[in-house]
Amino acid sequence: MAVRERDLQERLRVEERRLEEVAQTATANRNRIRTFLDTTRSLREELDRVLARLEERPPAPPPSPSPATDREDPEPGDPAPEDPDPRESAGAPAEAAEPAPDPDPPADGEVPAPAETDRPESYTVQRGDTLSDIARRFGVSLPALLAANPGLDPNLIQVGQELKLPAPGDS
Numbered sequence: 001m002a003v004r005e006r007d008l009q010e011r012l013r014v015e016e017r018r019l020e021e022v023a024q025t026a027t028a029n030r031n032r033i034r035t036f037l038d039t040t041r042s043l044r045e046e047l048d049r050v051l052a053r054l055e056e057r058p059p060a061p062p063p064s065p066s067p068a069t070d071r072e073d074p075e076p077g078d079p080a081p082e083d084p085d086p087r088e089s090a091g092a093p094a095e096a097a098e099p100a101p102d103p104d105p106p107a108d109g110e111v112p113a114p115a116e117t118d119r120p121e122s123y124t125v126q127r128g129d130t131l132s133d134i135a136r137r138f139g140v141s142l143p144a145l146l147a148a149n150p151g152l153d154p155n156l157i158q159v160g161q162e163l164k165l166p167a168p169g170d171s
Helices: 002-056 131-137 142-148
Strands: 122-124 162-164
Touching: 131 142, 142 162
Parallel strands: none
Antiparallel strands: 122 162
16 A cells, blocks of 8 residues: 555656646746737837838839840740840930820910820729828829728728729819
8 A cells, every 4th residue: 555655646746747847838938928929019010100101201213214124024925126226326315206296286375174094983902002002193182082982991901902083183
């Protein structure tokens, strides 16, 4: 009986050590989770600050084309690009094309009618779009875009979502 009692006491000590190790591991995991949550919160705040700065900044102008970077890789089946005439000087400025004359110029004192555009009445949200970008792209204010889409959550737009576009200049 004494042997069996010693075996049980030894098993009890082993189980108590295991339980203590599990408790220490749980405490360490809780601390890791807290650190992870704090880091995630800090990163989210930084992301919000960066996005706010991007919303305030005007869009960057498109890069000016250069001969070295203006080339696209041809797709299979595309005709071969023409080589430039070696007789043309590389540094010579390109000739400026004259604009075509207006076939129906306005009479003196008459205000010309605005040009008709092929602007769509709606837009399908693409990956990477923001409402500010869409408004800028179509020449409307963000409040006008939101007003044209009642019920739209400005913080949650989804790829494929259809947005109604207000008329240009609507504010």
